[in-house]
Every structure is written in C-alpha cells, then in structure tokens.
Amino acid sequence: MKYQVVIAGFGGQGVVFLVKVLALCAGNRDIPFLGTENHGMSQRGGAVSCDIKVGDFSNPVIDNGQADLIIGLDANEALRNLHLLKQGASVISNAKEAFPVLPFEVTWVDANAKALNNEFPIQGLNVFMLGVALAKVKNFPFSVEEVKQAITQMNAKVAQQNLEILDRAMAYAKNL
C-alpha cells in the first residue's frame, strides 16, 4: 500500500496531533510510515501543513501531484495545498461557506458552526475532521477501530471526549 495525506491548517489547530494519531495507526499494524511536522516559528498562527506517507517511502515530504487526500482544518489552508493532490484525490475540509468546485472528491463541513452550536468543543476540530474523513474517504488507509485505538493511546485522559467527537463527526458526515 502507498497512501499520502496532507493535513493543512494553521498554528494552534492541532495539525500535529493528527500526524501522531496516523503514525500510531501505522505502527500498530506494523506498516511503514513517514510524516513531517511543523515546530518553531512555523507554529505561530501561520499556515501549517504536515505530510503523511503510509507504505514503502523513503522521504517524508509530499511533492506536487502525489497526495491521495487533504484534510483541511481551514478552507484556505486546504486550497493552498491543492497542488499536492494527484488525479482522483479527495479533499475533506472545514469551510464556512460553499467550497469552490474542484476536480477532486470534495466534502466540506462547517465545523466551526457546529462548535459554536456547542456540538463539540473547538479543541476537537482536528478529531472532528478526521471523523469526516473516515466516513467519506473510501480508500482511507485505516479502519475506524484502528483510529480509535490510536486516539486512546495518544492521551487516555481525553480519549473519551475525542472518541465521542469522532463518532459524532462520522454520523454527521454519512448523510452528506
């Protein structure tokens, strides 16, 4: 298997958390994984994008036209990284208004509105969008159970809340 994911957002949204979750998923199944993270100056509120490569790769960076999926925690940050996608790729994005028409499989949700509506705490935006991806992306490399196990390993204290957010996101996204 070879699968490449870009997670795009801005500093403080918990992009790196998703890298760690998917890394754990790969580790638990014992398949190769390479990821990149942003630290330091690039973390300070600016645009952040992390690359994740599952399968037989040797360098962690995704080049243009190679990614299978973008998970955007912010609409502009998803759009900023479209050049990394290959033909037939998927885009899962948080967006306040209708997403532009794109030659990709696009699912967008207004997750901010849901958080404002107290459907989940905004700190769980990253997990919410991962849930949407799990529900909508057909060839997503990991199962719901694998993701749930990794989320629990990441931080047992907040695992319950994160798992509820994940379930809520999947239930919501199925009907989109």
Next chain:
Amino acid sequence: MKQTLMGNDAIAWGLVHANVDMVSGYPGTPSSEILSVVQKIKNQLELPIYAEWGTNEKVGFEVAYAGAIAGKRTCATMKQVGLNVASDALMSASYIGNLGGMLLIAADDPGFHSSQTEQDSRVFAKFARIPVLDPATPQDAYDMVKQGVALSEKFQVPVMMRPVMRVCHAREIIEMDAETNFKPNEGKFIREVSRWAGVPRDGRLRQGHEVLDRVEAIKQYNWEELLTPEFAQCKGGKLLILTSGTGYAFARETLDDLNLKADIVKIKMPYPLPEAKIREQFEKYEQVLVIEEPYPCVEEQLTHPKLYGKNTGTMHLIDEMKKEHILKAFQSMGFYNGNNIYEVPKLDLGFEVPARPPALCPGCPHRDIYYAIMKVFRKKKSIYPSDIGCYTLALSQGAIDSILCMGASVSMASGFALADPDKTVVATIGDGTFFHSGIPPLLNAVYQGHKFILVILDNSTIAMTGRQPTPERFHQAIDIGKIVEGMGIACMQHTYSHEMQDNIDFMKTVKTQFESPEQVGPLVVRVRQFCILDNERKDDWVPGIFAEVDPELCVACDQCTTVYKCPPMAYNAEGKIEIDPFLCAGCGGCLDVICPTDAFIVDKKKTKGES
C-alpha cells in the same frame, strides 16, 4: 523494539542508549526537542544524566566539551546558526580533542523554515576539520548518535551529527534498543597541560599536525567501515548517485516514481572523504550526480570531470530539496527523457488564497507593548532595531526596522544612534536573547555612553522554541533588573497591563526620561510580561475579558487589521470586522485605544461575571 518517534525523540533515545552522561545546549528550531526529551527520559527513568540548557550555544558547547575532556560521554545540541556562536570553542576543540566521547548535534534548516540563514553545518565541520555524520531519516539519526559517540572516543575528537529539519521533525517507526541499561561513565580529569592548555606557537602547531594526521585516519575509517559496504552493492552503469543525508531518501523515491534504476550510495560521513578511493569508483560509470543540501559539501571534495551537482548548475543552489529538482537534474544529464510528473496544472479558483504568515498569538502581550512603543515613539522619528524571538513577528505591525542575529539589537542600537543621532533608537529584545548575548553589547553601550532606549520584553521563557526556561526562572533565579543596575545605570520597570492606556502612559514616561538633559547613555526598560502559551503562568495574567464587535460602530478603517493585527480580527461578508470567537484569548487588549470608533466591546456571553 519498534517505536513511532519523531527524529528528535529518536536522537534523545540514542543519546541515552549511548550512555551519554551530559547534554548541554541552547534551544533553536529544528534542534530544540532533543534536550527536552532527554530531560523527560532522565526524569521518567531516574537516570544520572545532566541535561540542562546553557545560557547560549558557546556556553552549552563548552560545558559539554569539558565533560568530554574529563572522560564523560557528552553532547551539545543547537541549531545551525547557534553553531556560529559556539564556533570559537569548536575550532580550538578540534585541535585539543577529548578523552570521553563528545557528539555535537547541529541541526540544519534548508528552506529557511525557522532560520535566518541556510548555512550548511557539514561545511563547518570541514572548516573545523572534525568528522560529520549526516542522517537521512530518524532511524539513521538514532543509529548515528551511537556511532558518533563511539567514533569520538576512538579518534578523541568531537564528532558532529547534522540532522536537517526533515529528519528532526520527521516521524517514523524506528527500531531501537528494547531496554535502557544506562551505564554512567566516570568523570576524572587527568592533568596534561601541554594538551588541555596548548598555546601558540609550538603547542598549537604540534596539535595542528595531529589534526591533519587524524583527518587522514578518519578518511581511512570512512572508506573501510562506511563506504566500502555501500560501494560493494553497486553494479556500475550509466549513472552513479552520491547522496548525503536526506538526499538519499529523495533520490531513491525519485528513481521509484520514474521507474529508473541507478546505483545510489549513501555517504554517511560527508567529511572527511577518502577522495581518491571514491574517484576510482567513477570509472564504472558515465556520469556521477551528487544530491545533498544545502551546500555542495561532498561535491567540492570530489571535483572530477564526470561529477555533476550544484557547481555544474545541475542541482538547485538554494531552498529545500524536492524530488522535482532531482527529476530536472536527470533530464539535464540526459538520464531521463520523460515528462515532469511533479508539474501539475494550476487550478484557477477565481480568487487568490490569502497569505497566512506567522503572527503573534492572540493575547500575546508583545503586541500591546509594541503598539504602545509605536504610539509614543513615532515611526518617522525613530529607528527600531529588534532581535531573534517570537517578538520578531511584530514585523507585521511595522514595529521593527532591523533583524540581524541573536543579541544584535543592542549593539545595532549603538551603531544607529551614532550614525543617525537625530532619531530616537528604540531597541527591543526578549529576556532569553538578552541572557544569550544581549549583556556584552549593553556593557559596551554603557561604558561608551551610547544613547538609545532598550526595551527588554521579559516573559521569562524562551517562547519561540517551545518555552524552555530562562535563567530568571530556573534553579537560582537571576534578576535582569539587578544585572542592568550592576552596570551602574537604572532599569525602568513596567508590568504589562491589559489596559492599553497603562502601557502607553508608561512609554510616555520613558520618552520624558530619555529626553531629559540628565539622561546620558542607554536607557533600559524592562517590561514584565507572560507568554500566552505558558500554562503555568498565563492564568495569573489573562483577565478573561473577551471582545466582540459592535457592527454599528465599525467603520472598516483598517486600524485593527494593519496596526494592532490580532489574528481573530477579520472582515466578514458585510464588510465589518468580526472577532473569531475560537481564536480570541480573552486578553481584553483591544477594548481601549485600538479602535478609533470604540467598536470593540466586551462579549458579555463569554466573559465571566458579565452575563
């Protein structure tokens, strides 16, 4: 045992598994997590390891280096520009050497992700004539830490390891020792004055000859132990690819993506290279390509008519490695004639995606203090030198005129004040950077009588690199005010207030003092602040007063988005400013002064005690 680790975590575990007793350094992206993770492991497993930040890289290096002279296994960590600061010590340490093993980790940042220069620490190792190891992946980094410490002991000289950002901040599943059986090394200084205190001319000339002999011995080692197994797998043919560090990983993937085959050699130790032995291998090939970053370090050691790389214009000269650069090199060498598969058609969205540069965090007190400085010391009549840290991001507020390197705000304030005495120079520096290298230039300004204002933005943490503690906060608290007073001058003190007018009023008193006839020499101001990401302290400072916008009052004048620049503030579809409720930190800083029409009002629903 398999573990999913980030590169810097892997390096930290490598240090522990190599029985390194002392780790000392200075934070700097992308190296910072190495020492923090060693501290974490040490505390968890209760290991007898010294793992502490030095005041700056030179201090960090020297502490570790003396430990290695005395027989301990040691490590100094820093980023590539930090090595500039430590270089004085490094150059001599290469002559003198050590008894225990010393690993110098200098992390490079090709692509300028978080650095002012894109320099190559491998070239620095070559300049200092010490061996350097260049990992391609976190797994390599873990393995090379152990290898480097052993090499340093074997050849009695500091060994450098140079991971790039894409190793430090890459994450992968690595294989590491299942058990941690830490064995401390005995520290025992053995007096040998001619070695540890060698002086010019005779002592250092002798050591200089020893350096040259050692380099030859290490070349031999490089050939026999590291390169021979690599070349043994090579078959010969059209193209040989020589790689250093991540160049290996990028080259391998590019070949896979293009369905091409070529021999790839991973040069684990890019200096010193056994040049003649490697050139002999070129006979089996038509062409040789070097893939490395950021400088042509391997290429310049191996010059040869068959050799291609940066100096032949075949590979990129600046910015981060991409597979596309390698594809284009293959094309220009005639090794690949297909399409550029990394070129994608540009999608027309019908609008430009707005840029999102890094910004001071919502609720960051730096923003308010810079705002107050600019309000009182007007742009046309002032010069604002600043320094390296989070506050550098006040650039976007127009509150900074110059950035050079750590500590330079103070010495450049001297220079600007001398060169353009009609303007008021207002320099800003953080407490971490002041401790790092701001004190000697302030001493200079005091005894030379250079007249400028220095504002020390004291949030008691090194915020940018992950909130490492500063000397004010740790073990023995050191008072910045007393340091300044110890130079024989006063230190004006202010505590950040979430009421902007307080900060402005204070800056007015600074201006009055500066303009008074009795003011000679520098006027130092220390502003006590906090870091909004500092969970230990922020609750004592942040009032929890959240803001919203009264759309009736907002006249879309751009003052908040161009001068104050707090990230939650943006225009909505109606052309009015709106505050993103998820980003507002509740600092209340915008409620007064900022808006000419007072459109920022308290969000009573979110603010406790108001609803």
